[in-house]
Amino acid sequence: ALAGEGVTRFVELGPDGVLSGMARESAGDDALLVPLLRKDRDEETAALTALARLHVAGTRVDWAAYLAGTGARAETVDLPTYAFQRQRYWPSGALTRAGDVRFAGLGAAEHPLLGAAVELAGTEGSDGVVLTGRLSLQSQPWLADHVVQGSVLVPGTALLELAIRAADEVGCDTVEELTLSAPLVLPDHGGTRIQVRIGMPDADGRCALGIHARGEDDVQAPWTVHATGILAPAAPAAPAAPVNEVRSDFDASVWPPEDARAVDVTDCYERLADAGFAYGPAFRGLRAAWRRGDELFAEVALDEATDGSAFGLHPALFDAALHAFALDDDGRGGVPFSWAGVSLHASGASTLRVRLIRDADGTMALELADPAGAPVASVESLVVRPLAAGQLSAATHDSLYQVHWVPARGTRAAEASSEPVTVSGVAELEALVQGEVPTTVLATVSGTADGVVGSVHDAAVWVLELVRSWLADERCAQSRLVFVTRGAVTGDDLTGSGVWGLVRSAVSEHPGRFGLLDVEPGVVLSAELLGAVLAVGEAEAEVAVRGGEVLVPRLARVVSGAGAAGADGAGWGVAEGTVLVTGGTGGLGRVVARHLV
Known part of the structure; x- marks a missing residue:
């Protein structure tokens, strides 16, 4: 079956299956030796395997002659593509994707x-x-x-x-x-x-x-x-100091420190929890502590589930280095307030050896090293302060908002489109709309002498009739009906306040058709100021005039501790600390209740 060049001789192995030195020398160092006969294998399989190995090595094999008389045909079949062909189809070049911060013109922070x-x-x-x-x-x-x-x-x-x-x-x-x-x-x-x-x-x-x-x-x-x-920037190093050397008498390679007595830390985190510091596994890194005079030594390590390799110094590991101080005051000393002279000498640490020194005024100094004694970080000064009760809850943004009246911007009297017309009832309104309807129609709201309840009821009925009549007439579709009150937004006029609540519903259902204007009691609007008010009213549904200034409402977050009455600091005025919140289990009710607490 072997034809052409490629096979020059056959070499017989010795009885032990090892090629003799003479045979190896005869074959040459670059010769390919394949066995034709193999132990525990039939001759046909061994010979066919030998031919295949020679074929793979480049020797021409006449497969047609080999297969003659067997009924099989020698055909060439395309094999699958080589799995590791290393042909790349991804586009080359510095392309950016939507998820890449470079796409937004930013650089990666790599932290x-x-x-x-x-x-x-x-x-x-x-x-x-x-x-x-x-x-x-x-x-x-x-x-x-x-x-x-x-x-x-x-x-x-x-x-x-x-x-x-x-x-x-x-x-x-x-x-x-x-x-x-x-x-x-x-x-x-x-x-x-x-x-x-x-x-x-x-x-x-x-x-x-x-x-x-x-x-x-x-x-x-x-x-x-x-x-x-x-x-x-770093201070110039002394000529004899090696690079990154931290000059200190802290020898972390000797551990535990000589002449230091062990400190029991088994109940450290239970004592911290009693002081309000409920640390989870990631921050429970204090493993051991020793004391020597005014020095406190600690060994801290990251939790196995926390990876600190990408940090300069993982915050949980650094925070655990401070927990040894809690052994002295059960954590009532507080939390870090001011750092000074902090230098990082090595990154990615997972275990630290720490020396802590506290001065008489409570200021601390820290030196941190790895288990080999090499410096990791140093802190020249750390001041801690206790947290006042409720300080963290006050730091949380509240979810309540209140209305603030702010000056309207960019308005002039000349911007008013037309002179307004005032009506006082449905009859006047119906008579008005028989002709050309003005761009703005004013309806002045006033109370009655029937007491607060009767006055609010009468005004609400009157306003509701005006609203329905206004919406029923198509000739009013391009005009605005503005209700004028006095002292409604401040609560001085409860009749006007009721009208504002009713008209707000109409405004939400029919934007641009109605407006509200509140004026200080006893103040008469000048033509110029009224023109400015109407100009603002074209874009704002609610407008107020105070001290000759046109104001519009804006929502602002309630400042924590200012009380629900507003930014003036007025409290709720609740007797004996009891508040009834109607719908207190609903979404808004829960927010109000939480704000009160």
């Missing part, structure tokens, strides 16, 4: 808590860098393990981690100072947007820093400043 980075363009002194991100219990579930006073509080070490990442972005090595101005509480659902703003460096290379946050579902709420600080 688990941050999504994008953008360098601000502007005139000299106004540009800088902004890092943006989103925090939520769904995206960062480990944050749910940091519960303080019943609220999920973003730990101060997380804000410090953001500051360290910001320093790296602008080429600074040290967080010179970072002061936490407001607690950052995460909602149970949804997320919180964060911005880390870095200013331009001054003459010494220092950059101002601000960390801001706002709920992602409340685009009208102001950004809250949660931390401010200063980033600084």
Whole structure:
């Protein structure tokens, strides 16, 4: 079956199946040796396998001669494409996708808590860098393990981690100072947007820093400043100091420290829970502690389910390094308030050896190293402060809104389309519409002498008749009927307040057909002011005039602690602290009840 070139000789193996040295030398080093006879295999199979191996190696095999007389035909069949052909079909080049922040003109922040980075363009002194991100219990579930006073509080070490990442972005090595101005509480659902703003460096290379946050579902709420600080470049190292060496007498390679006595930490987190710090598994990192004089040593480690490789220093691990202080005061010392002189020397640590020193005034200093004794981070100064009762609940955005009357913008008397006509009843209105209907018709609302209940009822019936008559006549379709009250929005005129409630329903059902105007009692509108009011009324369904100024209503969030009566700080005036909320189990009722609590 072998034809042509390729086979020069057959070599017989020895009885032990090993090729003799003489035979190997005769065959040559580059020869392919295949067995024609194999133990435990029939001759036909062994010979066919040998031919196949020679064929694969490039030897021509006359398969037609081999198959002669068997009834089989020697045909060429296309084999499947080689599975590892390495032919790439993806387009080459730096293309961007919709899910890529570059698609929006941003740069990747390359940090688990941050999504994008953008360098601000502007005139000299106004540009800088902004890092943006989103925090939520769904995206960062480990944050749910940091519960303080019943609220999920973003730990101060997380804000410090953001500051360290910001320093790296602008080429600074040290967080010179970072002061936490407001607690950052995460909602149970949804997320919180964060911005880390870095200013331009001054003459010494220092950059101002601000960390801001706002709920992602409340685009009208102001950004809250949660931390401010200063980033600084590294100080020039002494000529003899190796790079990244931290000059300290803390020898973390000797562990536990010499002459230090062990401290029992078995009930540490139970004591912290009693103080309001309900830490979950991700933050229960304190493993052991020792004391030597005024020094406190601790060993902390990340939970196995928490990966810290992508962080400079995982906030849960850093926070656990502070838990050893709770051994002295059962956690009643508080939470981090001000950091100073923070430097990160190595990233991605999962286990730390920590030395903590507290001064007489309560200021702390920390040094952190890895299990080999190499420095990881250092803190020159840390000040903690206790949280006041209810401080975290006050930091949570409330869900109640109230009406604020704000000045109308960009209105002039000349913008009024026509002079208004005043009517006082249905008969006058019917007579008016017999001719050309004015663009605006005013209906003045006044009370009766039948008492509050009778006056409100009579006015509501009268207004309802006017509304029905106005809607029934097609000639009024391009005009507006405006009801004028005095003191209705302030509650001075309950009759007018009832009318406002009724007409609001008509406005919602027939936009542009009705309007409401409230004027201070005893004030007569000038022609110019009335013209401005009517001009505003073309775009606003509700208008008020106070002190000669045209006002329009806008919803604003109720400030926590200001009371439900408004921003003036007036309280509810509830006797003995009891409030009856009608429909208190409904959606709005629950919101009101929670606000009161």
